[in-house]
Amino acid sequence: MTQQSVRGAAAFVGTGLAGIGQYSGYTHLDLLGLAVRAALNDAGVELREVDGLFTANMVNILPTLAVGEYLGIRPAVAVGTNTGGNSFVDHVLWAALALQAGFCNVALICYGSNQRTGKPSPPDMPPYEALYNPREPLSSYAMAAARHMYQYGTTRRQLASVAVSARQWAQLNPIAVARDPITVEDVLASRMICDPLSLLDCCLVTDGAGAIVMTRPDRANDCQRPPVYLLGCASAQTHRQISQMPDLTVTAAAQSGPRAFSMARLSPTDVDVLQLYDAFTINVLLFLEDLGFCSKGAAGAFVESGAIAPGGALPVNTNGGGLSCVHPGMYGIFTLIEAIEQLRGGAGERQVAAAEVALAHGNGGMLSAQTTAILGTRATL
Amino acid sequence: MSANEPAPGVIFQDYLRAGEFRLQECHGCSRMFYFPRTVCPHCGQGELRWLPVSGHGVVYSTTIVRQRPERGGDYNISLIDLDEGVRMMSRVEGIPPQQVRIGMRVEALISKGEGAPLVLFRPESQTQ
Numbered sequence: 001m002t003q004q005s006v007r008g009a010a011a012f013v014g015t016g017l018a019g020i021g022q023y024s025g026y027t028h029l030d031l032l033g034l035a036v037r038a039a040l041n042d043a044g045v046e047l048r049e050v051d052g053l054f055t056a057n058m059v060n061i062l063p064t065l066a067v068g069e070y071l072g073i074r075p076a077v078a079v080g081t082n083t084g085g086n087s088f089v090d091h092v093l094w095a096a097l098a099l100q101a102g103f104c105n106v107a108l109i110c111y112g113s114n115q116r117t118g119k120p121s122p123p124d125m126p127p128y129e130a131l132y133n134p135r136e137p138l139s140s141y142a143m144a145a146a147r148h149m150y151q152y153g154t155t156r157r158q159l160a161s162v163a164v165s166a167r168q169w170a171q172l173n174p175i176a177v178a179r180d181p182i183t184v185e186d187v188l189a190s191r192m193i194c195d196p197l198s199l200l201d202c203c204l205v206t207d208g209a210g211a212i213v214m215t216r217p218d219r220a221n222d223c224q225r226p227p228v229y230l231l232g233c234a235s236a237q238t239h240r241q242i243s244q245m246p247d248l249t250v251t252a253a254a255q256s257g258p259r260a261f262s263m264a265r266l267s268p269t270d271v272d273v274l275q276l277y278d279a280f281t282i283n284v285l286l287f288l289e290d291l292g293f294c295s296k297g298a299a300g301a302f303v304e305s306g307a308i309a310p311g312g313a314l315p316v317n318t319n320g321g322g323l324s325c326v327h328p329g330m331y332g333i334f335t336l337i338e339a340i341e342q343l344r345g346g347a348g349e350r351q352v353a354a355a356e357v358a359l360a361h362g363n364g365g366m367l368s369a370q371t372t373a374i375l376g377t378r379a380t381l
Numbered sequence: 382m383s384a385n386e387p388a389p390g391v392i393f394q395d396y397l398r399a400g401e402f403r404l405q406e407c408h409g410c411s412r413m414f415y416f417p418r419t420v421c422p423h424c425g426q427g428e429l430r431w432l433p434v435s436g437h438g439v440v441y442s443t444t445i446v447r448q449r450p451e452r453g454g455d456y457n458i459s460l461i462d463l464d465e466g467v468r469m470m471s472r473v474e475g476i477p478p479q480q481v482r483i484g485m486r487v488e489a490l491i492s493k494g495e496g497a498p499l500v501l502f503r504p505e506s507q508t509q
Contacts, residue, residue: 127390128416129470131499134458135446143442143460150442150483194458195445243415243460243470248442 001101003263008381010096010107011220011227014043014213015337020326021177023207024117028059029070031209032112036071039211044224045106050213051075052104054091056082057111058120058329067110077104083237084364085277088210088333089371093233095214105215109336112209113328120329126241135194137279138202140242140366142194145282147248149196152297154285156196158304160187162281163200163323165309170320172310172350177206178324201281203321208328210337228343228375231357232263235371242366249297253290253361253370260359260372261292268292271374272355273342274314275335277363278321284308287361288316291372315352318342332362336373343377356380389417392431397491397498403431404467415467436489437505438463445478457481461502475503 016038019031032055040047053064053075060066064078077098081087088109095107114120125136134140148154164184170176182200190199220227236252236259239245261267268291276287285299293314294302302308308316317323319338322331339358341347356379362371387395389405396403406413409426413434420427443459457478462468471489473481486505491498 126416131497132458132470132472133446133456134470139444139446139458142444143458146444146483147442192445192447194447197444241470243468248460 001097006093006096006100006233006263007231007265008217008229009100010214010230011217012212012230012340012375013215013220013223013225013227014039014045015340016040016042016211017175017337018209019112020175020208021206022117023114026114026117026207028057028112028114028118029066030112031114031207032067032110032211033070035112035209035211036108036110039108039213042225043213045213047071047073049106050108052077052095052098052107054079054088054095054107054109055111056080056087056330058113058115058123075104083235083369085279085330085332086235086362086364086369086371087330089233089336089360089362089373090235092214092230092336092373093235096230096233099214099216105219107214108211109214109333110209110211111330111333113330114207115329116205116207129241129243137366138194138197141280141282142197143242144248144286144367145196145280148282148285151249152300154297154300156188157184158300159196159201159281159285160184161304162278162284162308163187165303165306166278166317166321166323168309169318169350170324172348173320173325176320176325177204178320197280197282203279203323203327203331206326206328208326210333212333212336212340226344226378228340228377229381230373231266231376231380232260232374233371234259234263235369237369239368240365245367249286251286251290251367251370253287253372256370256372257291260374264374264376266357266374271357271359273318273339273352273358274316275318275339275358275360276316277331277335277361278317278323279327279331279363281323283363284316286367287363291359291361310350318347318350318352332364332371335360335362339375343375389419393417394497396431397500398493400491401433402436402489402491402500403433404465405429406432413465413467415469434463434465434467436463438487438502440473440481440483440485440487441468442483443473443481459502461487469500471500471502473502473504
């Protein structure tokens with residue numbers, strides 16, 4: 001087994017979404033359960049067939065135990081790696097390897113959160129930063145944005161263009177939480193939270209859950225929906241707390257991206273649609289640059305031109321993203337679900353024509369951990 | 382290191398209480414680091430010594446945490462690059478948060494409030 005052999009070794013056969021918006025009284029596991037049911041129905045797979053469980057969340061320190069118990073399954077493989085919101089994109093790689101090596105036959109990746117209606121306790125704060133009372137994760141991302149503006153002349157209008165593009169996509173997605181039209185001026189005029197990020201530079205806070213079923217390609221042929229294949233997937237990390245990030249304008253996506261492309265034997269020009277973890281507007285600029293879609297410092301002008309909006313040259317965050325569709329604490333699984341939907345051709349009004357290759361990129365912590373997954377249709381194998 | 386030796390976080394705080402800003406430097410690679418720990422993050426060695434730092438540095442990035450006046454008002458959060466090549470989070474005080482700029486020279490002061498002593502920064506004095 002080599003890194004190159006991951007290409008096409010596993011397939012996505014089912015996806016499920018649930019609880020998007022406000023679901024008062026539901027626990028994070030209740031919402032997760034609904035998403036898992038939806039994903040299994042989508043795949044035409046029974047819950048008792050699931051023998052690989054991949055999950056993380058913001059509540060359970062023993063996530064695979066809590067989720068396995070709730071679902072009533074006893075998986076042969078259980079992976080609960082938690083690097084933040086990118087975890088689920090990272091889980092895809094280990095699920096594919098476990099499937100390929102025969103450790104499991106049906107892998108379930110799942111997440112649920114009631115971050116909007118519940119009372120989540122805040123995550124642990126690194127003690128040497130907690131001393132100064134930063135408002136996290138906002139302060140960290142704000143300082144990344146400030147540094148990008150300082151080094152490259154990026155403007156608040158350019159950051160705002162990311163939010164406007166996301167909202168335009170959300171208007172094409174019936175399940176997106178925020179669909180009212182907004183302008184660059186609206187973003188600039190929204191309440192400042194942590195300079196230079198204002199309210200509309202920040203993701204939504206919603207409830208929500210997502211689930212994905214993966215199998216080996218032979219089994220995928222028997223499932224209900226057109227299978228989507230994993231072509232490459234890689235993770236990289238640089239730090240936990242923002243003061244330990246080597247360069248606030250370069251994320252570990254600069255490592256995860258090239259490694260994932262190498263596994264997929266593809267390059268950025270081959271990608272038809274991107275789902276980039278947009279907790280804040282600055283994220284999209286950083287990832288467009290670090291993944292090789294723009295040179296360093298050039299993403300601001302690129303997004304301001306409308307390139308990532310509906311009708312633009314490079315469709316990004318076609319569900320509306322964390323900025324306008326859904327963001328229940330950890331968003332990574334939703335990048336995958338939208339990428340899969342686009343490659344199945346089932347994305348309705350927001351469908352990108354003839355999409356064959358999709359990139360889903362997850363971000364965790366304070367720009368700390370990055371995972372890039374490249375997915376393709378059968379035609380790309 | 383023996384079990385009786387104070388923990389690195391305790392030593393750091395003890396120096397601050399005594400009015401000294403010291404950080405660890407590795408014997409193996411002669412590089413400094415922050416935050417205090419038991420292993421050098423540059424080379425992995427464990428033989429470390431506490432050296433005084435100048436306290437002078439430059440603002441690498443900065444933000445204003447916006448907060449209603451009744452909750453204490455806006456305040457600054459910054460990342461400071463010390464001249465010794467170490468980056469740390471802190472606050473630049475003594476000027477309004479809106480006036481803190483990336484690239485600004487700053488110097489450390491040790492704040493001894495009710496809780497643990499804290500390294501804060503202020504704009505470098507003109508006489509330096």
